[in-house]
Amino acid sequence: MQVIPAMDLMDGNVVRLTKGAPETMKLYNTGSPLETARRWSGAGAELIHVVDLDAALRRGSNRAEILEIVESLDTETQVGGGIRNKDEAAQLLDAGVYRVVLGSYALSSPDEAAQLLPEYGSERVAVALDHREGNVLARGWTQTAGRRLTDAIPAYKALGFEWFLVTDVERDGALKGLDVETYRRIAGDASIIASGGVSRLDDLLRLRDTGAAAVVVGKALYEGRFTYREAVTALEGR
Numbered sequence: 026m027q028v029i030p031a032m033d034l035m036d037g038n039v040v041r042l043t044k045g046a047p048e049t050m051k052l053y054n055t056g057s058p059l060e061t062a063r064r065w066s067g068a069g070a071e072l073i074h075v076v077d078l079d080a081a082l083r084r085g086s087n088r089a090e091i092l093e094i095v096e097s098l099d100t101e102t103q104v105g106g107g108i109r110n111k112d113e114a115a116q117l118l119d120a121g122v123y124r125v126v127l128g129s130y131a132l133s134s135p136d137e138a139a140q141l142l143p144e145y146g147s148e149r150v151a152v153a154l155d156h157r158e159g160n161v162l163a164r165g166w167t168q169t170a171g172r173r174l175t176d177a178i179p180a181y182k183a184l185g186f187e188w189f190l191v192t193d194v195e196r197d198g199a200l201k202g203l204d205v206e207t208y209r210r211i212a213g214d215a216s217i218i219a220s221g222g223v224s225r226l227d228d229l230l231r232l233r234d235t236g237a238a239a240v241v242v243g244k245a246l247y248e249g250r251f252t253y254r255e256a257v258t259a260l261e262g263r
Contacts, residue, residue, distance in 0.1 A: 026229070026232065026233045026237055026238065026239060026240060026260055027071065027072065027238065027239035027240070028070070028229070028239070028240055028242060028253065028256045028257055028260065029070070029072050029073065029074045029103065029218070029239055029240065029241045029242070030065040030068075030070050030073055030074065030241075030242060030243070030246055030253055031073075031074045031075075031076070031220075031241050031242060031243035031246075032058060032061055032062065032065075032073060032074065032075045032076070032243075033075075033076045033078050033243065034058055034075065034076065034077055034078060034079070034087040034090060034091070034106075035047075035050060035078040035079055035087075036079065036085070037057075037058070037087060037090055038052055038053075038058075039052075039053050039055050039058055039061045040052050040053065040078070041053065041243055041244045041247060042078070042197075047078075047082060053247050055247070057090070058075075058087070058090040058091075058093070058094060059090070059093050059094055059097055059098075062075075062094045062097075062098055062100070062102075063097075063098065065100070065253065066098050066099070066100040068252070068253040068254055069253065069254065069257065070100055070253060071100065071101065072100070072101045072102070072103055072123065072124075072239075073094070073100055073101070073102050073103065074102075074103045074105075074126075074220075074241045074243075075091055075094065075102050075103065075104045075105075075106075076104075076105050076106040077091065077104070077105075077106035077107050078106055079106075079107070080106050080107025080108075081105075081106040081107045081128075082107075083107070086107070091104055091117075091122075092120055095120060095121040095122055096121065101123035101124075102121075102122050102123055102124075103122075103123060103124040103125075103126060103151070104117055104122045104124070104125055104126065105125065105126030105127070105128060105153060105190070106126075106128075108125055108126075108127055108128070108130055109129070109130050110130060110134075110137075111137055111138065111140060111141060114127060114130075114138075114141055114150070115141065115144075115145075118141075118145050118149060118150075123149060124148070124149045124150065124151055124188070125141075125149070125150055125151070126151045126152075126153050126190050127150065127151070127152055127153060128152075128153040128155070128163075129163050131152045131153070131181070131186075132161070132163045133163070135180075135181065135184055136184065138150070138152075139184040139185055139186065142184075142185045142186070147185055147186060147187040147188065148187070148188065150186065150188070151186070151188035151189060151190050151218065152181050152186050152188070152189050152190070153189075153190045153192070154174055154177055154178070154189055154190070154191050154192070155191075155192045155194050156174045156191070156192070156193060156194065157193070157194050157195055158195075159173050159174045159175065159207065160172075160173060160174070161173065161174055161177050162194060174191065174207070174211065175210065175211065178211055178214055178215050179214065182214070182215055186215075187215060187216050188215070188216045188218065188238075189211075189215050189216070189217055189218065190218045190220055190241070191207075191208070191211065191217055191218065191219060191220065192220040192221040193207065193220075193221045193222060194221065196221040196222030197220070197221035197222065200222070200223075200224040200244055200245060200248070200250070201222050201224065202222050202223075202224055202225075202228050203219060203221070203222045203223060203228045203231065203232055203240075204221075204222065205228075205231045205232060205235060208232060208235040208237050209234075209235040209236075212235045212236035212237045212238075213236055216238040216239075217236075217237045217238055217239075218237070218238060218239040218240065218241060219232055219237045219239070219240045219241070220240070220241040223240060223242045223243075223245045224245055224250060225245070225250055225251065226251050226255065226256060226259045229242075229256055229259060229260055230259060230260070233260055242256065
């Protein structure tokens with residue numbers, strides 16, 4: 026199971042939110058986004074999860090910082106936040122982003138989003154399924170999408186999607202542990218990237234047993250609960 030360190034960007038800084046609420050923003054003095062990305066790259070990360078919170082909140086953009094990371098490092102990037110149409114997704118992919126994560130756009134225009142797959146491949150386009158108690162959410166977690174998580178995954182798979190970033194919004198940034206049972210139910214149906222709630226190494230070990238393909242880890246790393254290398258070593262059984 027792949028461990029993916031997270032970088033949430035706001036006003037050109039690396040921050041973390043709790044349950045997606047902007048008023049809970051915590052700034053981490055890790056240097057510029059590029060410096061932080063270099064830290065994860067130096068630790069051995071093969072993929073970095075970057076979220077443009079300003080774009081997601083319609084209050085600006087951190088596109089320049091994201092592209093600087095892409096152009097400066099060999100480590101691959103997975104980018105989400107505020108990608109609202111096919112052209113924006115294609116621009117990021119053409120610029121060297123390894124994988125885009127589509128949220129509200131994929132929910133509102135799934136057939137159009139699926140048009141990216143023939144050109145870029147299913148490995149490089151993921152659907153973000155944020156949920157509360159199994160109910161998929163949209164519009165920055167403010168509205169229900171009217172479908173269950175267990176129904177959404179097969180529907181998107183029928184369109185050709187294979188990768189899904191699944192976030193339990195009640196656990197995101199809260200260091201409350203992972204909803205392992207949900208991941209156990211869905212991991213056999215697709216390539217699942219778990220997100221939200223990792224607080225200790227045992228969370229990763231329990232998640233590995235569900236068959237999840239990867240896990241995004243943010244606050245636990247920034248708060249020093251464990252290091253990236255400790256996470257990888259634990260999962261490798263050393």
